[in-house]
Amino acid sequence: MSAATLLAAPYRPALVPLPSDWPVWPELPRLEISIFPFGAVFSGDRLGLDVRTEFDPGGRALQVRLDKPGSLPIAEADFFLDGNEGDWEARLPWVWDTSGQAGWHTLFVNLAVPSAAANGVGSIPRQYPLRILPAARRSAGWRQATSACCDYYYLSGTESERDIAGLIAQTEQIYENLNARMGGASPKLAIVFLPRLYGQGGLVLQEGILSYMDRNITGTDFLVVLEHEMTHLFSAVFFQTDARPPLILQEGWAVYLTGGHYHSPEPLQERAAALIQTGNFAPLPDLADSFYSAQHEAAYIEAGAFVEFLAGRFGHERVLAMYRDPIRADSPGAALDSMLRRHFHLTLAECEAAWLESLRLLAPDPDQVRDVEFTLQMFDMLRSYQQLYDPGGFMFDLWLPDTSRARADRISADYLPSPAATESITLEILFQAARKAAGEGEWSRSREMLEAIGRILEAKQRRVPDPIAVSPLAEKYRRLVTAILRCGFEPLSIAFRGERAVAEIREPTSLEKEVQDWDNGNGGWVRAGGARC
Numbered sequence: 106m107s108a109a110t111l112l113a114a115p116y117r118p119a120l121v122p123l124p125s126d127w128p129v130w131p132e133l134p135r136l137e138i139s140i141f142p143f144g145a146v147f148s149g150d151r152l153g154l155d156v157r158t159e160f161d162p163g164g165r166a167l168q169v170r171l172d173k174p175g176s177l178p179i180a181e182a183d184f185f186l187d188g189n190e191g192d193w194e195a196r197l198p199w200v201w202d203t204s205g206q207a208g209w210h211t212l213f214v215n216l217a218v219p220s221a222a223a224n225g226v227g228s229i230p231r232q233y234p235l236r237i238l239p240a241a242r243r244s245a246g247w248r249q250a251t252s253a254c255c256d257y258y259y260l261s262g263t264e265s266e267r268d269i270a271g272l273i274a275q276t277e278q279i280y281e282n283l284n285a286r287m288g289g290a291s292p293k294l295a296i297v298f299l300p301r302l303y304g305q306g307g308l309v310l311q312e313g314i315l316s317y318m319d320r321n322i323t324g325t326d327f328l329v330v331l332e333h334e335m336t337h338l339f340s341a342v343f344f345q346t347d348a349r350p351p352l353i354l355q356e357g358w359a360v361y362l363t364g365g366h367y368h369s370p371e372p373l374q375e376r377a378a379a380l381i382q383t384g385n386f387a388p389l390p391d392l393a394d395s396f397y398s399a400q401h402e403a404a405y406i407e408a409g410a411f412v413e414f415l416a417g418r419f420g421h422e423r424v425l426a427m428y429r430d431p432i433r434a435d436s437p438g439a440a441l442d443s444m445l446r447r448h449f450h451l452t453l454a455e456c457e458a459a460w461l462e463s464l465r466l467l468a469p470d471p472d473q474v475r476d477v478e479f480t481l482q483m484f485d486m487l488r489s490y491q492q493l494y495d496p497g498g499f500m501f502d503l504w505l506p507d508t509s510r511a512r513a514d515r516i517s518a519d520y521l522p523s524p525a526a527t528e529s530i531t532l533e534i535l536f537q538a539a540r541k542a543a544g545e546g547e548w549s550r551s552r553e554m555l556e557a558i559g560r561i562l563e564a565k566q567r568r569v570p571d572p573i574a575v576s577p578l579a580e581k582y583r584r585l586v587t588a589i590l591r592c593g594f595e596p597l598s599i600a601f602r603g604e605r606a607v608a609e610i611r612e613p614t615s616l617e618k619e620v621q622d623w624d625n626g627n628g629g630w631v632r633a634g635g636a637r638c
């Protein structure tokens with residue numbers, strides 16, 4: 106994403122083989138290995154591994170050895186079944202301090218078997234070549250700030266450090282607002298601002314994790330995402346870990362309270378009606394039972410709109426009382442049904458029927474329908490982009506090791522963006538341009554951009570050597586991205602106006618932002634008006 110910010114020396118892509126390029130024995134269970142920090146490991150980073158396999162390891166552990174197959178393992182971890190993706194996974198963050206280890210190494214990875222059966226296929230170690238690059242990462246230290254409501258953690262040299270005063274003021278404001286609407290729960294919140302995209306930009310582990318980046322490819326309103334996650338953090342004070350409302354209510358409550366999912370205000374009822382019109386509306390019992398496997402944006406819009414409907418019909422306070430009073434049941438749908446019966450004396454089916462009746466009376470604005478369709482499609486592509494270009498950022502495969510331990514051990518590299526190649530920056534700029542065109546009602550232009558992104562992702566999947574080249578539109582963006590990078594700036598967004606372009610950039614060290622005009626001449630893109638790089 107923002108190479109120049111994080112590297113003291115100019116970054117040049119190294120010849121690190123991708124895990125998928127590494128040799129595997131066809132008769133052995135396939136192990137998919139990702140190395141972290143993703144993108145490049147520089148001397149001084151603490152190396153971590155994520156290992157996946159479709160093969161049931163049958164209780165065997167993963168072992169990792171370094172350089173000698175007969176040496177003692179540097180790390181060992183058990184596999185767990187990943188419910189979202191259906192495969193087995195073992196995670197080993199921070200297993201090897203690579204200080205002073207620049208150069209080539211070999212990892213030997215195998216499944217540990219009991220010694221009596223040591224000849225099983227799992228015991229044959231797989232070898233993975235690994236290149237540690239010379240130290241070039243600019244050190245980023247953890248910083249902490251405190252305000253009345255919250256503790257904040259962020260990294261030095263990132264956009265959150267630059268903007269921390271404003272972020273604190275905004276968080277305080279949201280907190281005050283939430284406290285009034287959540288019944289004065291007043292918990293102290295822990296919020297971590299990180300300069301790379303995790304999931305859709307926000308999530309709650311033990312702490313609230315918020316992606317805060319100058320080049321925000323989601324096009325979402327940061328404060329809406331912040332309020333959404335703060336709602337979850339607030340909610341945590343109501344519930345025992347084993348007794349929470351079903352996800353459809355937890356997420357629906359956060360969307361309703363925030364007044365929208367990615368933006369606010371969002372006309373949630375109209376957007377739910379748009380889901381019906383476009384065939385993206387799921388029956389509520391189904392959605393409740395498989396909330397995270399449903400299309401993400403559709404699920405959140407529907408859940409938020411449903412909670413808003415309940416609040417409109419029964420009042421905010423009664424919905425809050427229901428939300429704070431979860432019932433355990435065999436399935437999330439059954440829990441939701443019981444909660445609605447207890448608090449409103451209606452079944453889920455009755456509530457859904459009443460809601461659908463009110464939605465049928467709505468004729469959503471055609472632009473609203475197009476925007477809902479665009480949002481679903483764009484975020485599906487964005488998640489594919491994360492899977493293909495930024496493993497560890499994808500919502501079901503996050504590489505986000507314990508942030509409190511990272512602070513104690515002064516580890517930061519895992520939370521910084523990967524050194525970005527021109528290819529991924531170009532794609533990110535395209536995502537933004539598509540969102541901007543959609544926001545301006547330029548639907549054919551936004552569709553054209555999504556189509557270009559789709560072709561590039563598909564080419565990347567097929568391992569086409571230069572995926573950007575499949576789209577002339579993307580190629581046009583890449584030429585300017587390259588010129589801007591060559592000038593020593595980081596492009597944040599680009600808008601073309603004929604042979605001229607307006608580019609928002611930032612200076613990589615100071616992170617100061619600037620808007621620049623660029624001209625396309627015979628010799629390629631140059632700064633307008635003779636401005637030098």
Ligand SMILES: [Zn+2]
Nearest residue numbers: 333337356359
């Ligand atoms: Zn949420």
